[in-house]
Amino acid sequence: MNDPDRRVLIAVDMESYSRRDxxxxxxxxxxxxxxxxxxCGELGFDRANWxxxxxGDGELAILPQGTSERAxxxxxxxxxxxxxxxxxxxxxxxARIRLRVAVHEGPVHLNGANGFxxxxxxxxxxxxxxxxxxxxLRQFPQAAVALIVxxxxxxxIVRQYQDLRPDHFxxxxxxxxxxxxxxxxxxxxxxxxxxxxxxxxxxxxxxxxQQNDGPGAGGIDHRRPGPxxxxxGGAQVFRDNQIGGVGAxxxxxxxxxxxxxxxxxxxxxxx
Numbered sequence: 001m002n003d004p005d006r007r008v009l010i011a012v013d014m015e016s017y018s019r020r021d022x023x024x025x026x027x028x029x030x031x032x033x034x035x036x037x038x039x040c041g042e043l044g045f046d047r048a049n050w051x052x053x054x055x056g057d058g059e060l061a062i063l064p065q066g067t068s069e070r071a072x073x074x075x076x077x078x079x080x081x082x083x084x085x086x087x088x089x090x091x092x093x094x095a096r097i098r099l100r101v102a103v104h105e106g107p108v109h110l111n112g113a114n115g116f117x118x119x120x121x122x123x124x125x126x127x128x129x130x131x132x133x134x135x136x137l138r139q140f141p142q143a144a145v146a147l148i149v150x151x152x153x154x155x156x157i158v159r160q161y162q163d164l165r166p167d168h169f170x171x172x173x174x175x176x177x178x179x180x181x182x183x184x185x186x187x188x189x190x191x192x193x194x195x196x197x198x199x200x201x202x203x204x205x206x207x208x209x210q211q212n213d214g215p216g217a218g219g220i221d222h223r224r225p226g227p228x229x230x231x232x233g234g235a236q237v238f239r240d241n242q243i244g245g246v247g248a249x250x251x252x253x254x255x256x257x258x259x260x261x262x263x264x265x266x267x268x269x270x271x
Contacts, residue, residue, distance in 0.1 A: 001109060001111070001117075002109065002110070002111050004107035004108055004109050004110075004118065005065060005107065005108055005110060006105065006106065006107050006108075007062050007063055007064075007065065007067075007105065007106075007107075007108050008063040008067045008069055008072055008103070008104075008105050009060070009061070009062060009063070009103070009104045009105060009106065009108070009120055009121060009124040010060075010061045010063065010072070010076075010101065010102070010103055010124070011058065011059075011060050011061075011101070011102040011124045011125050011127070011128035012032075012036070012058045012059055012061075012099055012100070012101050012102075012128065013055075013057055013058035013099070013100045013128050013129065014028060014032060014057045014058055014097055014098070014099060014100075015097075015098040015099070015100065015134075015137055016094075016098075017056070017057035017058075018057070019094070020094065020095075024094065024095055025056070027095065028057075028095075028097055029056065031087050031097055032058070032097060032099075034087075035080065035083045035084060035087060035097070035099075036059075038083055039076065039079045039080055039083055042079055043071065043075050043076065043079060045063075045067070045071075045076075046064065049064045050062065050063055050064070051110065051116070053115060053116070058099075058128070060116075060121065060124070060125060062108055062110070062116060062121075069105060069153060069156075069157050070157050070161055070163065072103060073103060073149060073153065073157050073158060073163070073164065074161070074163030074164055075163075076101070076103075077101060077145055077147045077164075077188065077190060078164075078190055080099060080101065080144070080145045081143075081144050081145045081190040081191070084097055084098065084099065084144035084145060085144050088144065097144075098137060098143070098144055098145065098146075099144070099145045099146075100128050100129075100133050100134065100137060100145075100146055100148070101128065101145060101146070101147045101148070102124045102125075102127035102128035102133070102147075102148045102149070103124070103147070103148075103149045103150070103153060104120055104123050104124040104127065104149070104150040104152075104153065105120065105150075105152070105153060106118065106119065106120025106121075106123070107120060108120060108121060123150065123181075123183060124150075126174065126176055126179060126181045126183070127148045127150065127174055127183070127185055128148065129176065130148065130172075130174035130175065130176060130181075130185070131175070131176070132148075132172040132173075132174050132175070132185075132187065133146055133148045133174070133187060136148075136170075136187045136189055136194065137189070139189075139194075140189055140192050143189050143190070143191070143192060144190075145189075145190060146187060146188070146189045147187065147188045147189070147190075148172075148174065148185050148186065148187050148188075149169075149185065149186050149188070150183065150184075150185055151171075151183070151184040151185060151186065154166075154169065154185075154186040158186065164188060167193075168188055168192075168193055168194070169186040169187065169188045169194070170186065170187045170188075170194035171184065171185075171186055172184075172185055172186070172187055173185075
């Protein structure tokens with residue numbers, strides 16, 4: 001076994017691929033490859049030297065030594081977003097392509113007999129398949145791509161250089177219970193802000209054991225733990241309202257920004 005190489009890893013997966021019939025799967029694969037090739041060409045990435053493990057609905061890519069982590073994180077997702085929007089114009093909802101993208105880095109053995117032996121490879125594949133990332137993409141039906149990055153890359157690259165706004169990333173704990181996987185990570189959806197500016201990142205994670213059995217389950221939760229403050233005397237509690245921004249209704253009023261009725265039950269009940 002050769003010594004491992006430290007590489008940038010990208011995992012990409014198409015949303016709802018298995019729900020398509022054979023014809024739509026074939027078209028989706030062609031469009032996926034065109035988007036990947038065009039994006040790499042525009043960004044000057046040498047895709048010919050990527051070591052790629054294809055998966056029908058996506059791919060795992062081991063990038064060449066010397067690839068800029070900063071360039072991958074700052075530029076790839078916005079270009080994906082633009083190209084996918086161009087590709088999806090005029091298509092039916094079942095034919096549109098939306099991508100989940102995960103980026104990580106770590107040591108990889110490149111001479112495996114049936115793939116790439118590496119804990120880092122396992123991690124990036126778990127991140128792209130995490131319920132939290134799937135929920136983030138569902139949360140924004142008009143979004144074309146959602147990115148998840150490992151905590152290490154967020155701290156070392158996103159937070160330090162701010163090519164993408166760090167406050168537009170949302171911290172989550174990516175969990176896949178049946179794979180015994182749990183890791184801190186950060187999600188970004190181009191053009192969207194995932195969390196209220198005042199929310200603490202840890203407050204928006206789902207606790208362990210929560211079922212992924214409905215819209216938004218296992219994903220971004222805008223409720224904070226602990227007792228909620230009672231509105232000031234004479235204030236109104238607005239129910240069944242959905243609001244595009246934070247603090248959109250005046251002082252002393254309470255609103256549900258999540259759209260879930262259960263967010264508006266007893267104010268004393270801790271969550």
